[in-house]
Amino acid sequence: MSTADTPSSVRTLAAAAPVRLSSVEVRLIELTLVRPFETSFGRTDARIVPLVRMVADGVEGWGEIVADHEPLFSSETIGTARHVLADYFIPDLLTRTLSSVDDVAAALRRFKGHQMAKAGLELAFMDLAARSRGVSIREAIGGTRDRVPVGVSLGIEKDIPTLVDQVLAHVAQGYQRIKLKIKPGWDLDVVRVVREAYPTGLLSVDANTAYTLAHTEHLKQLDAFDLLMIEQPLAHDDMVDHAALQRAIRTAICLDESIVHARAAAHALALGSCRLINIKIGRVGGYTEALGIHDVCQAQGAPVWCGGMLECGIGRAHNLALASLPNFSLPGDISASKRYWARDVITQPFEVAPDGTVGVPTGPGIGVEIDHAFLDAITIERREFTA
Numbered sequence: 001m002s003t004a005d006t007p008s009s010v011r012t013l014a015a016a017a018p019v020r021l022s023s024v025e026v027r028l029i030e031l032t033l034v035r036p037f038e039t040s041f042g043r044t045d046a047r048i049v050p051l052v053r054m055v056a057d058g059v060e061g062w063g064e065i066v067a068d069h070e071p072l073f074s075s076e077t078i079g080t081a082r083h084v085l086a087d088y089f090i091p092d093l094l095t096r097t098l099s100s101v102d103d104v105a106a107a108l109r110r111f112k113g114h115q116m117a118k119a120g121l122e123l124a125f126m127d128l129a130a131r132s133r134g135v136s137i138r139e140a141i142g143g144t145r146d147r148v149p150v151g152v153s154l155g156i157e158k159d160i161p162t163l164v165d166q167v168l169a170h171v172a173q174g175y176q177r178i179k180l181k182i183k184p185g186w187d188l189d190v191v192r193v194v195r196e197a198y199p200t201g202l203l204s205v206d207a208n209t210a211y212t213l214a215h216t217e218h219l220k221q222l223d224a225f226d227l228l229m230i231e232q233p234l235a236h237d238d239m240v241d242h243a244a245l246q247r248a249i250r251t252a253i254c255l256d257e258s259i260v261h262a263r264a265a266a267h268a269l270a271l272g273s274c275r276l277i278n279i280k281i282g283r284v285g286g287y288t289e290a291l292g293i294h295d296v297c298q299a300q301g302a303p304v305w306c307g308g309m310l311e312c313g314i315g316r317a318h319n320l321a322l323a324s325l326p327n328f329s330l331p332g333d334i335s336a337s338k339r340y341w342a343r344d345v346i347t348q349p350f351e352v353a354p355d356g357t358v359g360v361p362t363g364p365g366i367g368v369e370i371d372h373a374f375l376d377a378i379t380i381e382r383r384e385f386t387a
């Protein structure tokens with residue numbers, strides 16, 4: 001069977017046996033970036049990362065929540081996640097018997113929104129379920145790759161030469177695709193100079209919603225640079241204007257912020273709002289929707305790639321498992337741990353090989369070992385909920 005025909009039946013999101021959770025912990029850790037990261041919506045020096053740990057029958061599972069402390073990428077924040085987890089989602093799950101990740105998704109479906117908070121729970125349960133069966137998440141979801149191609153997302157810098165240095169340094173490390181953050185005033189000139197320094201490699205740009213349809217003529221000028229894609233040029237909740245823009249420009253539009261579940265992916269492709277989609281497990285609420293988007297896009301011949309949210313090693317391990325699926329055919333924003341962190345929370349930090357790939361963990365569950373001493377040292381809050 002070719003990988004393109006891999007049926008969803010090879011997926012087993014179930015635990016070895018039905019699970020009653022004995023505890024769910026929500027922990028906040030603090031990590032400082034090795035270099036500030038600036039996008040069209042703001043600049044980040046450090047992150048507070050919420051983690052979820054579930055325990056059942058002596059097996060644990062870990063998930064990561066990709067919300068930031070301000071509602072700039074999406075409407076969710078660390079505060080909203082903390083609230084809905086503690087007051088609604090975790091109390092609900094603690095009353096249930098859960099056989100699979102789909103049961104977690106089904107239990108939480110009646111609660112509207114809060115995808116990032118829901119994803120933290122789905123990820124932890126996926127890790128627990130796979131560990132209970134002694135398989136990796138890659139194996140559980142039917143991933144077919146041992147290594148995945150990766151790219152790097154480079155932020156807005158103080159000047160163009162500084163950015164060009166960053167581009168060349170990352171190309172030298174093997175990264176297969178460079179993505180530049182753009183905004184009005186940091187776009188055409190920047191892309192022109194980077195393209196001269198990096199004439200033939202895969203290059204894309206990400207606007208994080210910084211433009212409107214009034215910029216159509218301006219954005220058309222990006223067509224000269226042979227970009228792989230322009231990511232999320234327009235508003236997060238607008239599919240119709242994206243369809244109009246996609247008709248007007250040659251460069252492929254990739255939607256990120258707009259794709260919050262599988263139905264949104266189907267709508268975007270039907271409307272012609274994009275030609276590509278980036279999947280972030282956190283943005284879409286977990287594995288159930290991420291796999292759904294993968295399948296919708298595969299059925300329509302639209303490639304997908306794995307986005308990134310400045311994850312620590314736990315979220316990065318989940319991203320690698322997801323990106324091992326067959327339709328992840330473009331390099332993901334899955335950089336080496338050291339691109340973001342001086343020290344990661346896992347004992348073996350992720351590294352990019354000279355060929356621009358990262359290995360998918362093969363151990364049970366997320367397949368990486370957590371550095372518990374370091375994790376405890378950077379923990380700033382810990383709340384445990386028990387049945």
Ligand code: NPQ
Nearest residue numbers: 039044068073153307308309310333
């Ligand atoms: C994107 N990520 O693709 C996001 C945006 C992003 C790697 O480009 C804190 C938390 C800061 C999440 C900055 C990349 C962030 C963040 C940018 C996500 O659009």
Ligand code: MG
Nearest residue numbers: 206231232256
């Ligand atoms: Mg993006």
